[in-house]
Amino acid sequence: MSRAPLKSVAVLGGGVASWMTACALARVLPGECRPVVIETADSVPRGALSTLPALRAFHGLLGLDEATLMRVARGTYKLGARYNGWAGDGHDHVEGFSDVGASLDGVAFHHHWLRTRARGDAGRYEDYSLAAVAGRLGRFAPPSEDPRSVLSTLSYGLHLDAAAYVATLRSAAGRVEASTGEIAEIALAADGQIAAVVLADGRRIVADLFIDATPDGRVIGAAPDAAWIDDPALPCDRLALREVAARANPPPLTEFEAAPEGWLRRVPLRGGDAVALAYAGDRTSADEARDILGGDATIVPLRNGHRRRAWSGNCVAIGPAASQVEPLNGDDLQAIQSGVGRLIALLPTADGSPLAALEYNRLMAEEQDRARDMAAFRYLAATRDDPLWIQARGTAPSPALAYKQAQFESRGRVVLYDEETFMEGAWAGAFLGHGITPHRHDRLADRLPADKADAVLARLRGMIREAAQAMPPHADALRDRP
Amino acid sequence: MTDRAVRNILIVGGGTAGWMTAAALSAKLTGLPIAIRLVESAEIGTVGVGEATVPHIRHFNTALGLDEADFMRKTQATYKLGIEFRGWGKPGDSYIHPFGAYGAAIGGVGFHHHWLRARQGGDPTPLEAYSLPVMAARQGKFAPPSSDLRSVASTYNYAYQFDAGFYAAYLRAYAEARGVVRTEGKVADVALRGADGFIEAITMENGERIEADLFIDCSGFRGLLIEQALKAGYDDWTRWLPCDRAAAVPCETVEPSTPYTRCTADEAGWRWRIPLQHRVGNGYVYSSAHISDDEAAAALLAGLEGKAQADPRFLRFTAGHRRKQWSRNCVAVGLASGFLEPLESTSIHLIQVAITTLLELFPDRDCAQADQDEYNRVMTLEFERIRDFLVLHYHANQRTGSPFWDDRRNLPIPDSLAYKMDLFRDRGVVVKYKDGFFLEPSWLAVYLGQNIVPAMYDPVSDSVPDAALVQRLKAIRESVADAVRVMPTHAEWIARFCAASGAAA
Structure with a gap:
C-alpha cells in the first residue's frame, strides 16, 4: 500500500446517522483506528423510523439481533405503506413489500391486471400483493424460504423508536469512543481541508476524516463547494411530532394521510403510535400544527435539498447534513445506510482520496435524486386543491421523473436508472396507487387468452386473501416475539 | 386487442440479424394475429463476422426452445469460455477475458483487492490462477458449469463459436416452421406515407408491393430503410475506434x-x-x-x-450507431443499426438486445413516440457502454513505436471511459452501472491484463489477517486447479455431446 491508512476518524453529531456510521466503521477500520463520536445536544433523535426491508441487511452486517432490537426499540413489523386522501377524498392505496401477482407468460403482472381491468372486474392492484392485503387486515407472518409458498413473496421492514434505536446501536458499537460536546468552531487549513473541530469546552478534535452527522451540516458547511442547495419540488419545511395511544391491533403499515396543510404520518410502535405532521411554516403555525395533532408536539425543521458535495476534502456528510427529503416514502435511514456503505466501499486514506470523493458524490447525488423523484411524484399525482398542494403541483418534475412518468403513462413501462432505491414493483405500485393509468398495456400480454388470464387473476387474488387471513394478527406476532 | 394492434411485420434482409429477429418474433408473438414476412436476396452476401458469441446467446436459444446439442451439431459449434488477448498490453503479453468471476469476495471486499494486497506482499501468483474458466481454457478443457452454487464449478458461464451462416439457416428453418413467410428478391423501392412519413410499403424488383405495419431493417451496413429511406443519421465514432x-x-x-x-x-x-x-x-x-x-x-x-x-x-465499416435505431415504424437490427468491431464478440449480442428491447416495447401501429424514445435510449446506452470497453483495449497499450498504437494510447478517449480508468488506477474501483453488458470481472480482466495496476487496494482488505488471507487464497487456487484437473478436454466433450458429422473437432 503506497498510501497510509486512516489513523483517526471523528463523527460529529449523536443521532441515528452518527451511530449507524460509527458502528459500521468500527467493524472495518484498522485496529489502531477507533472512531470518535462527539454527541451534540441537538442531535438527540426524536420520533419514529419507518424503514425499508434493506435495513435488515445492515443489521445483519452489524450482528444486531432483530428480536432484541425490536424489544428495546419498541419495534413493530412493517409490510408496507398506506396512502389515503392523496388523489382526493376516498383515495386509499397500500404499497406492500411483496411481489404483486406474478409475471405471467414472461410479461410483468401489472399489464395483465390492466388488461383484465379494461374488460371488467380485476379488483385493486394491491389485492394481488400479499403484504398489502395482510397489512390492511392487520396481520403478519414472517416470509417463508420455500419458493413454492406464497409467503416467500413477502419481505418486511421495521418501525422503530428513533431514540431507542440509537441506544441499541450505541451499545452494539464496540470500539467507539463517545463523549458529549458542542461544536464551537471549524478550523480550516489553507487547502480547504478541515484542520480541527473546536468544541465549546476547548477540546480540539483532529482527525484524518471527519463525518458530519449533525442535523444541519454545520461541519461540512464550512468546507469548499459544499453549500446547501434547496429542492423546490417538495413544499413542507416542518415536522410536528407527537405520540398517541396505541391501537389494540395496529396494522403492520406506516400510514400517510394527506391533509390540507401537508400530510400526516402514523407509525405504530409498541406502547403507542408516533404521529407526525409535515407542513409548511409560512402557511401553518406551530399552534395550528399542534391542534391538528391533538395536543403538544415537538416541532423540528426540515429542509428539502442536498449538499453540492456531500464529501468535500476530508469531510463526509451523512444523513440530514448531506440531504433531506420529506419522509413520505417510508424509506427512513436508506440514505444513511447507503452513504455508510458507499463510504466503506470508497474508504479514503489518511492523505485523502479526491477521486473516491468524486465517485461518492456522483453516486449519492444520483440516488438522492431518484428517491426525491418518488416523493415529488406523490405530490405531482395528487389532485387536492388546497394552496400547498396546488403550489407543489406547479413545480416542474425533474427530467428523469417526467420521462419515467410519461413512459408509464404511455404503456406501463417502468424506466429504472442506475441508482434507484425503488425498483420496478415499487414504482409500478406507486404509479397505479396514485392513479396513473397507462394508456395501453403490453401487447404481449394478449398472447394469454382473455378467459384464461381472468381465471389466473381470480385464483391469485383468492390465494393471497386466504394466505393473509391465515396469518396471526400483528399484535399476536409481536407478542410471540417478545 | 384493439384495432390499433400491429397485424403484419416485414423484415428486410436475412442473415444473422434477419433470421434471429424472425425466429424470436415468431416464437414470442405466438398467439397474436400477426403475420411475419422476410424478404432477402440470395445474391446479396451476408457479412457473418459474428461467429463468436457471449453467454447471453444461451438465453436466446433457450427462449426459442432450441436443443443445444442439435443446434451445435448443425452450426459446427464449439464452446467458448472467454477470449484470449495476445499482445494488447505489450507485445508478447497474453491474458484471457473469461466468462466468470475471479475468486470470491472475502470479508465483503472484492477478491481482486485481496489479490493486489498479496501481490504487493510478494506473492507472484497471477490473477488467472483464481479463475476456473481461464485455467480450463489454458488447458483446452471444457465441461458445463455446475448448478450447485457452493461449488467452484458454478463460477463461470460459457458461449459458443459457430458458423453464422449455418446459424442463420438453422433459425430460418425454425422461423419458417412457425409461419414466417420468406420472399426471395431485391428491394427496388421504399414508399413513405405522406401524412406522417411512415413506411407504407416496399416494392420488389419483380414489381411486387409489400405493405406492413412494422418494418425491421436487417439490410446491413447500408440501412436500406432506416438510413436510405428514413435518414436516421449516424453517430460516427471513428475518432475513438478508427479501424474501418x-x-x-x-x-x-x-x-x-x-x-x-x-x-x-x-x-x-x-x-x-x-x-x-x-x-x-x-x-x-x-x-x-x-x-x-x-x-x-x-x-x-x-x-x-x-x-x-x-x-x-x-x-x-464505420464504427458508431444510427442516431435513431427506431424511427417511425422502422426498427434497425444488426449492422443496419450500427457497428462495433467484434473485439469482444458483441455483434450477435447487440442483435439480441435489439430484439429483446423491441419485444419489451412492442408497439401498436402508430408506433408511439414514447416507445421509439425509450428504445433509442436503451440501445444508445448499450452501444456507448460497449464502445467504452472496446476503446479501453486500444488505449491501455504499451506498444510504443508503432504509429497506430501510439495514436491509440495518446489520442483522447471518451470522458466516460477516462473517468472509469482514473478510478481504477487510483484504488481498484470498477465503476458499476445498471444497464450495459460488461460487468466487473470483464473490466478487471482487461485492466489488469493490460497492466493497469491500481495504486492501492481497498484498505478494508486489511481487516482480514495476513495468515487467514494466505490460507484463503491458497484454498481458492487449489479448488480451481482441482476442478480443472477432472474436466474433460474440449475435444472430448464435443465428441461426446455435439460432434457434427465429418467435423475435425
Whole structure:
C-alpha cells in the first residue's frame, strides 16, 4: 500500500446517522483506528423510523439481533405503506413489500391486471400483493424460504423508536469512543481541508476524516463547494411530532394521510403510535400544527435539498447534513445506510482520496435524486386543491421523473436508472396507487387468452386473501416475539 | 386487442440479424394475429463476422426452445469460455477475458483487492490462477458449469463459436416452421406515407408491393430503410475506434479446437481466430489509414495455422450507431443499426438486445413516440457502454513505436471511459452501472491484463489477517486447479455431446 491508512476518524453529531456510521466503521477500520463520536445536544433523535426491508441487511452486517432490537426499540413489523386522501377524498392505496401477482407468460403482472381491468372486474392492484392485503387486515407472518409458498413473496421492514434505536446501536458499537460536546468552531487549513473541530469546552478534535452527522451540516458547511442547495419540488419545511395511544391491533403499515396543510404520518410502535405532521411554516403555525395533532408536539425543521458535495476534502456528510427529503416514502435511514456503505466501499486514506470523493458524490447525488423523484411524484399525482398542494403541483418534475412518468403513462413501462432505491414493483405500485393509468398495456400480454388470464387473476387474488387471513394478527406476532 | 394492434411485420434482409429477429418474433408473438414476412436476396452476401458469441446467446436459444446439442451439431459449434488477448498490453503479453468471476469476495471486499494486497506482499501468483474458466481454457478443457452454487464449478458461464451462416439457416428453418413467410428478391423501392412519413410499403424488383405495419431493417451496413429511406443519421465514432476494414478467411483445422476465441494485436489493428468444429475462422480488423488491403491480407494469410480455404474477403465499416435505431415504424437490427468491431464478440449480442428491447416495447401501429424514445435510449446506452470497453483495449497499450498504437494510447478517449480508468488506477474501483453488458470481472480482466495496476487496494482488505488471507487464497487456487484437473478436454466433450458429422473437432 503506497498510501497510509486512516489513523483517526471523528463523527460529529449523536443521532441515528452518527451511530449507524460509527458502528459500521468500527467493524472495518484498522485496529489502531477507533472512531470518535462527539454527541451534540441537538442531535438527540426524536420520533419514529419507518424503514425499508434493506435495513435488515445492515443489521445483519452489524450482528444486531432483530428480536432484541425490536424489544428495546419498541419495534413493530412493517409490510408496507398506506396512502389515503392523496388523489382526493376516498383515495386509499397500500404499497406492500411483496411481489404483486406474478409475471405471467414472461410479461410483468401489472399489464395483465390492466388488461383484465379494461374488460371488467380485476379488483385493486394491491389485492394481488400479499403484504398489502395482510397489512390492511392487520396481520403478519414472517416470509417463508420455500419458493413454492406464497409467503416467500413477502419481505418486511421495521418501525422503530428513533431514540431507542440509537441506544441499541450505541451499545452494539464496540470500539467507539463517545463523549458529549458542542461544536464551537471549524478550523480550516489553507487547502480547504478541515484542520480541527473546536468544541465549546476547548477540546480540539483532529482527525484524518471527519463525518458530519449533525442535523444541519454545520461541519461540512464550512468546507469548499459544499453549500446547501434547496429542492423546490417538495413544499413542507416542518415536522410536528407527537405520540398517541396505541391501537389494540395496529396494522403492520406506516400510514400517510394527506391533509390540507401537508400530510400526516402514523407509525405504530409498541406502547403507542408516533404521529407526525409535515407542513409548511409560512402557511401553518406551530399552534395550528399542534391542534391538528391533538395536543403538544415537538416541532423540528426540515429542509428539502442536498449538499453540492456531500464529501468535500476530508469531510463526509451523512444523513440530514448531506440531504433531506420529506419522509413520505417510508424509506427512513436508506440514505444513511447507503452513504455508510458507499463510504466503506470508497474508504479514503489518511492523505485523502479526491477521486473516491468524486465517485461518492456522483453516486449519492444520483440516488438522492431518484428517491426525491418518488416523493415529488406523490405530490405531482395528487389532485387536492388546497394552496400547498396546488403550489407543489406547479413545480416542474425533474427530467428523469417526467420521462419515467410519461413512459408509464404511455404503456406501463417502468424506466429504472442506475441508482434507484425503488425498483420496478415499487414504482409500478406507486404509479397505479396514485392513479396513473397507462394508456395501453403490453401487447404481449394478449398472447394469454382473455378467459384464461381472468381465471389466473381470480385464483391469485383468492390465494393471497386466504394466505393473509391465515396469518396471526400483528399484535399476536409481536407478542410471540417478545 | 384493439384495432390499433400491429397485424403484419416485414423484415428486410436475412442473415444473422434477419433470421434471429424472425425466429424470436415468431416464437414470442405466438398467439397474436400477426403475420411475419422476410424478404432477402440470395445474391446479396451476408457479412457473418459474428461467429463468436457471449453467454447471453444461451438465453436466446433457450427462449426459442432450441436443443443445444442439435443446434451445435448443425452450426459446427464449439464452446467458448472467454477470449484470449495476445499482445494488447505489450507485445508478447497474453491474458484471457473469461466468462466468470475471479475468486470470491472475502470479508465483503472484492477478491481482486485481496489479490493486489498479496501481490504487493510478494506473492507472484497471477490473477488467472483464481479463475476456473481461464485455467480450463489454458488447458483446452471444457465441461458445463455446475448448478450447485457452493461449488467452484458454478463460477463461470460459457458461449459458443459457430458458423453464422449455418446459424442463420438453422433459425430460418425454425422461423419458417412457425409461419414466417420468406420472399426471395431485391428491394427496388421504399414508399413513405405522406401524412406522417411512415413506411407504407416496399416494392420488389419483380414489381411486387409489400405493405406492413412494422418494418425491421436487417439490410446491413447500408440501412436500406432506416438510413436510405428514413435518414436516421449516424453517430460516427471513428475518432475513438478508427479501424474501418476487415479481411476474413477460413482455414483448415490443424490442432484440437480451443474453447476460446483469440484476438491478437497487430500492426494496424488486430486479428481474430475463432475455432469451429470443421474449420477455423480468421480475420484482420484494421485501419485503412495505416495499412493497405494487400498488406492486411498478406499479414492475415501469413498468420494462418492451416491451409486457407478461400481468398480473403474484405469488409468496410464505420464504427458508431444510427442516431435513431427506431424511427417511425422502422426498427434497425444488426449492422443496419450500427457497428462495433467484434473485439469482444458483441455483434450477435447487440442483435439480441435489439430484439429483446423491441419485444419489451412492442408497439401498436402508430408506433408511439414514447416507445421509439425509450428504445433509442436503451440501445444508445448499450452501444456507448460497449464502445467504452472496446476503446479501453486500444488505449491501455504499451506498444510504443508503432504509429497506430501510439495514436491509440495518446489520442483522447471518451470522458466516460477516462473517468472509469482514473478510478481504477487510483484504488481498484470498477465503476458499476445498471444497464450495459460488461460487468466487473470483464473490466478487471482487461485492466489488469493490460497492466493497469491500481495504486492501492481497498484498505478494508486489511481487516482480514495476513495468515487467514494466505490460507484463503491458497484454498481458492487449489479448488480451481482441482476442478480443472477432472474436466474433460474440449475435444472430448464435443465428441461426446455435439460432434457434427465429418467435423475435425
